Amino acid sequence: GMGSGRARVTCVERVPKLRSAGGYQVTGVFMKNWDPLDEQGACSVDRDCEDAYRVCQKLDIPFHQVSYVKEYWNEVFSDLLKEYELGRTPNPDIVCNKHIKFNHFLHYAMDNLGADAIATGHYARTSLEDEEVFQQKHMKRPRELFRNRFEVRNTVKLLQGADLFKDQTFFLSQISQDALRKTIFPLGDLTKSFVRKIASEHGLHHVLKKKEACSTFLFQSMGICFIGERNFEKFLLEYLEPQPGNFVSIEDKKVMGTHKGWFLYTIGQRARLAGQQDAWFVVDKDVSTGDIFVAPSTDHPALYRDLLRTNRVHWIAEEPPAELVRDKMMECHFRFRHQMALVPCVLTLNQDGSVWVTLVKPARALTPGQFAVFYKGDECLGSGKILRLGPSVFTMQQGRNREEGTKKEDIDKVEPAT
Structure with a gap:
């Protein structure tokens, strides 16, 4: 299963004598990442754990x-x-895989269970054959400060x-070479x-009845799985102070209503404005004033942008890709939401x-905090967190209109030649 509270990760250990499970001796491991004691019994961790146990039995x-x-x-x-x-707007699933599943859990499997590899249920593949995964020796090596530039890296x-x-x-898209080298994805070709x-x-009928394991995508375009079906706003306000502010129209700067905190809204999301018949959509936020800018249609030009900047990119195989180093630029594709079409x-x-x-053309609702994940063909190159956005199509249009306006005024001001 994807995601946090319900990660069912199988840890796989190589024992040639046992020809079970395609020649592997397999151990099941259930990971618990969230403590349901905080909640009012709304958590399904125990039930998921029970399901995992029944599979192993x-x-x-x-x-x-x-x-x-x-x-x-x-x-x-x-x-x-x-x-x-x-x-x-963060993406906890990507961060959880990086730090928990493919770091803490991986080391537990290797060091405590003596595993040679881990297997997860992600729909993904690597360039290594399963056989090759088991030829890689796991070494508890010190984390060097610098990677040796000259070591021959069998990059995966x-x-x-x-x-x-x-x-x-x-x-x-944020996991390390070391982790990838020790992972097999049995569902990759299925x-x-x-x-x-x-x-x-x-x-295994009891797991077939389950809903999509962790795609409880809340209205935030992100799946904090352990929150389950609960009210996301109420959940966040248990941890963050309310930060009241105004909804402001991007077009005429008119105040359209109030909200309890900019963190409750993400770009592209519908904003329910009291007394408004039409649907308004969040297009931008100003954290310094607490204003959330809204526009009156789902495909308003204020929602479209064609430029963004990331933080330091985590490259998976080649750091950074040779072509990017050589030419300082590179064509590829990216997405910033799971399952969205790839964008050139x-x-x-x-x-x-x-x-x-x-x-190549402006995209709707680029969102700071989400990850831009890069692809070349069917290879996932890595990802960087979106930190800054270029101006929206709407802002650019306004700028052009102003320029054209001033040109026209300048012409009017010129004294007629007598």
Whole structure:
């Protein structure tokens, strides 16, 4: 399963004598990242854990539980709150994979369970054959300050899953080479419907009845899975102080209503304005004043932009890609939401490892705090967090109108030649 509270991660250990599960000795591990004690019994962690245990019983493999509640709080959730306070919309699933699943959990599997690899249920593939994964020796090596420029790196590429609609490389775009080298994705070549068929043939009916594991995408275009179906606004206000402010029309700067905090709204989202019949949409935020700018249509030009800047990009295989280093720019594709169509763009590399992303045509609702995930063909190159946006199409139009206006006035002011 994707996402936090319900990650069902199988840890796979190589024992040639046992020809179970394609020649692997398999151990099941259930990860718990959120403590349901805070809530009013709304959490499904216990039920999910029970489901995972039943799968392991059915397959007759060992079952372990690990808890990363503390690590999740420190490395994922506190970062999420900080992002919201800065007026951004975070993506906890990407951060959770980076820090929890493919770091803490990976090391637990290697060091405590003696595993040679981990297997997760992501729809993704790598450039390594499974056999090659097991030839890689796991070394507890000191984290060098600098990577040795001369070591021959057997770089592993992250590739899209065969089922492009289910592809989950988006969520894996921040994981390290070391982790990728030790991971197999058994679902990478399969479609969702085929996976369901395998599950039913093996009598795993209780998991087939489950809803899509963790795609509880709230109205925030992000899945904080452990929140489940609860009211997202109420949940966030348990952790963040209300920051009241105004909804302001982007067109005439008129105050359209009030809100409890800019962190409750994300760009592109519908804003429910009291007394307004029409739908208005969030197009921008000003954290210094607390204003949220809204526009009166879902495809208003204020929602479209063709330029963004990331933080330092995490490149998966080649850091940074040779072409980008050589030419200082590179054509590729990107997405900033799971399952959105890939958008063609040009990257420009900055001194600090961040990139400017120029889109071939303006995209709707680019959102600071979300990750821009880059692709070349079916390879996922890595990702960077969106920190800055260029001007919207609406702003550019206004600028042009003003310029044309002044030109016209200048012409009118010129004294007629007598």
